[in-house]
Amino acid sequence: MHPAETFELVFTLLLAILALHWFAERAKLPPSVALLVGGGALAFLPGLPVIELDPELVLVLFLPPLLMDGAYYTALAAFRRHSAGILSLAIGAVVFTTLVVGLVVHWLVPALPWAACFALGAIVSPPDAVSARAVLQRVKLPRRLTTLLEGESLLNDASGLVLFRFAVAAALTGSFDAVDASREFGFLAIGGVVVGAVVGGAWTFLLRRLGDETLMILASLILGWAAYLAGEAIHVSGVISTVTAGLVFGWYQHVVFTASVRIRAGAFWHVMVFLMEAMIFILIGLSLRGVLERVGGFETVLATMAVPVVGVIVAMTLARFVWIFGCDAVLALLNRLGFPIDDPLGPRAATVMSWAGMRGVVTLAVALTVPETMPGRDLMLVAAFAAILVTVLLQGTTLGLVIRAANLSDRGVRPALSLAQAEAAVAAAQLVAVRSQAYADDGTLAHPRLLEGFQRRADQAFQNADDEDTFVDEITAHYDLVLEAVRAGRAELVRLHRAHQISDETLHDLERDLDLEELSATAAKSL
Known part of the structure; x- marks a missing residue:
């Protein structure tokens, strides 16, 4: 594509974002739904080139600043208070969903190797940070649920990516060692925390000495990418490194930024994050055409993949319900036995948490990285896109109704002082x-x-x-x-x-x- 044509395409996408977001506001729809459907419709317009997403570029371009923004505004005290619940969702639920989906896929497609089945499970297991943000911004939840969902969305991508990497290696080499995998996962996670803390602390130290407001805002923008690239460069989790750096920076920005920088940076970040989130959803929609062309078109999908794809979506949805309700039952049992770790969520709150499992850009980007020689690659691509489409369209549009029907009250820990x-x-x-x-x-x-x-x-x-x-x-x-x-x-x-x-x-x-x-x-x- 000629550079001028590329610019024209980007300009067209920006116009489409404006129009679709305006329509979503008027129709009282989540903007992510309008952008995803609108992008899918645009993909089939005559004359529009097929959009091929480079998965590595998508992850490194979009994920760090969006994770950084989420971590920057995270309430660190609440994050620490509910860290057990967050880790249960970010690690436990992802592992459990991977196993359940893998078992269901192998049952439906017995010819597919076990490792490939679990690779597909790892692709669709983590709910997406961008999708969660897009929905949470439009609904009101008790503090505890908001903290759990935001914390989960910040960390679960790392779990899904690590599981996917192990599953692909097992599928291609034919060997897998659970002990080695657990040890490597711990190294990736702890290493990511260390790298993120070092980068965040160093960045905060440098910001104090920049002086110029524009340079301070620019440096705050670069931090997310710096932490992600540093983590990936030394082979630890870039996701966890970015989140850690964002938490550190968010904690110290109150004493580093002046009022003027904070107002200007907030306005800049708001527009940039809006554009990135909108561009992600519309690019996912636009990629539909390329995914279908890779696997042979709608007819091939309906004839050969409809049943396993439906099985994947049902399995990943039910797995989240089973995990959250199961963990809540364990908490209730421990409380009755005299071991009060935390208060149970209760059926209504657990239902809301279970239904808030939208998939997004990480699921599609990871699916696109599947090697050409991987068994079941076409099924993985279609299942990934279907998981995004169904969860964003169905759960994204109905989550507000589920929350209102649940009629939740905020019984979280109250601060010592009121406003x-x-x-x-x-x-x-x-x-x-x-x-x-x-x-x-x-x-x-x-x-x-x-x-x-x-x-x-x-x-x-x-x-x-x-x-x-x-x-x-x-x-x-x-x-x-x-x-x-x-x-x-x-x-x-x-x-x-x-x-x-x-x-x-x-x-x-x-x-x-x-x-x-x-x-x-x-x-x-x-x-």
């Missing part, structure tokens, strides 16, 4: 700082209005902390009025500029002040 109490503590600290410097050397009050303002803010904050129910209503009304004042100020500013009464420089300076005031009020209102 209003934390706000009062911050206001008190600010008042102490202002009061200590509000007086001149001779004892006269040098900043009476400033001191009065911070005193009034602290008094109001402590009053709100004592009556939080009234506080919520009052704070909403307060910031609604602030936003109305901002709108009125902006309208007058534009009128003055259009009437040539102020310069462009004055317009931009005052507009920036109003924008920051609006962002602050909107954020405070939404807390």
Whole structure:
């Protein structure tokens, strides 16, 4: 393809992303569904070239920044608190699903070697980080479930990739050693943590010394790729390395970034992650044509692969239900026996967790790396794409309904201070700082209005902390009025500029002040 044609194709895809995302918002559909279906429809348009995804490029281009973004915003305390549950999903559920799918595939296709069956199980076993993010952003879950799903999506790709690598090696060489495999898995995981911690710590140290805001934002972008490539270069888990670096960086960014960098970086990351997630789903849809051409078309799929593909999808779905409900039953039994490790999820929460198992880009990318000589390669490609299509279309569109039907309550560990109490503590600290410097050397009050303002803010904050129910209503009304004042100020500013009464420089300076005031009020209102 000519470079100009490649650019035209990318431009067309960006236009398609805009149109499909707009349609999804209007139709109240998950954007991932619209993008996946839209990409699949575009793949068969006359004149459009067949899109061939390079699996290695897809993984290294898209996965690190998306994992980095997820880890950056992860609540580290909650992650540690629920680490046992996260590891149970990220490792236990992936291994269990791999085994179940492998057994079912061998039962349906006895001629396929066991190692190839388990390789297919490893391909479809890990739910996808991008798919999980795309759905979780549009639903509200209790803190514990959100932490479990986000933590699982950050780590399970590593489990699936390692299992796939072992299964492929066993299929091609005819040998497999479970002890060696377990030892290597531990080395990959621990090595990934060490590399990620070193890279994240070094990056944080360097960021403090860059000074320039644009360079700091650029460095934060590069960190995900740096951690992933460093991990892969020394043959440990690049996924775990990236997640660890993101957790380290997310913990220290509060003291490394200035307010300006944090606002600018947040806006930049939001747009970049949106484009990457959207591009992944539309590229998966576009790859449908190439997958079908590789295996001989729809007729071949329906005639020779329909039954095993349906078996794979049913097996991987039921395996997740069995694992989650089984683990929950074990927790309940241990609690009754006097060994309270953690509270059980309960049937309704376990159902939500079990249904939130969408597959995505990692499943397809791994399937595309299957060697040409691997037995059952065509079945793996079709099953991978079908798993993505079915889970995103079915589970992605119905997860919100399942959550609402479950009517879950948030019974997680509550922080020591509520929002209003934390706000009062911050206001008190600010008042102490202002009061200590509000007086001149001779004892006269040098900043009476400033001191009065911070005193009034602290008094109001402590009053709100004592009556939080009234506080919520009052704070909403307060910031609604602030936003109305901002709108009125902006309208007058534009009128003055259009009437040539102020310069462009004055317009931009005052507009920036109003924008920051609006962002602050909107954020405070939404807390």
